[in-house]
Amino acid sequence: MTPTVIWHDLECGAYSEDLTLWRRLAAECGGPVLDVGAGTGRVALQLARDGWAVVALDHDIELLNALACRAQGLKVQTVCADAREFELGRAFALCVVPMQTIQLLGGSEARMRLLRCVRRHLSDGGVLAIAVAPELELYETDAEVLQVLPDMTEVDGVLYSSQPVAIRGRQESYALVRRRERVDAHGRRRIAENVVRLDRLAPEELEREGAGAGFVPSGREEVAETAEYAGSVVVMLSG
Ligand SMILES: C[S@@+](CC[C@H](N)C(=O)[O-])C[C@H]1O[C@@H](n2cnc3c(N)ncnc32)[C@H](O)[C@@H]1O
Secondary structure (H helix, E strand, O other): OOHHHHHHHHHHOOOOOOHHHHHHHHHHHOOOEEEEOOOOOHHHHHHHHOOOOEEEEEOOHHHHHHHHHHOOOOOEEEEEOEOOEOOOOOOEEEEEEOOOHHHHOOOHHHHHHHHHHHHHHEEEEEEEEEEEOOOOOOEEOOOOOOOOOOEEEEEOOEEEEEEEEEEEEOOOEEEEEEEEEEEOOOOOEEEEEEEEEEEOOOHHHHHHHHHHOOOEEEEEEEEOOOOOOOOEEEEEEEO
């Protein structure tokens, strides 16, 4: 496994609170399913294990390679592409955009590009479901006085630890700050700060944008917060 895959698995892989919802939506809409921003396949693999044919799209080839290895024997196709600009030449009954991936795109114009792209790939009556974290609680922790245990894993004798240390608010985005520490078999430590920028996005704004891209807003679902992950609202848009 590459470091990119290890950090991704460590920071996203254990999240499971939203899976019931994606599984229910697939049961209601049927397949095939398009998973946008699939990462190492947390959602795509679950849906494929349930029997759905899934196309897992991401712009990171290392994450997709790990996903493809884990998908052996399942009906999963990986596609390396930008979510704002892709052409697959086929239609889907359901498209899911889990875990605030929509807020990573860099603003409204980028979201509109994704929405128009997905619209072209939905079959009649198909559904696009997008998870949004509208409000994040801001905090800043002194990295030397860590309050919460970090997520940790060991791979090939190397210890990886990831600790969320701050959520900072900007006018149009949030900065999620993590302290990543790696300790190798010789005890050598490497510490780095990792910052992810999330666009601020309210469900009603996404519904307006969806309508502008030709969708009909068709409801919202709540995913409860957990001790480690923020809650989210899943906005449903019908094609
Ligand atoms: C928060 S992770 C979510 C991963 C996975 N869907 C899950 O729920 O565990 C966001 C994913 O979106 C991908 N991503 C971000 N921007 C993208 C873009 N413009 N096009 C395609 N994928 C993108 C990242 O590589 C990453 O795998």
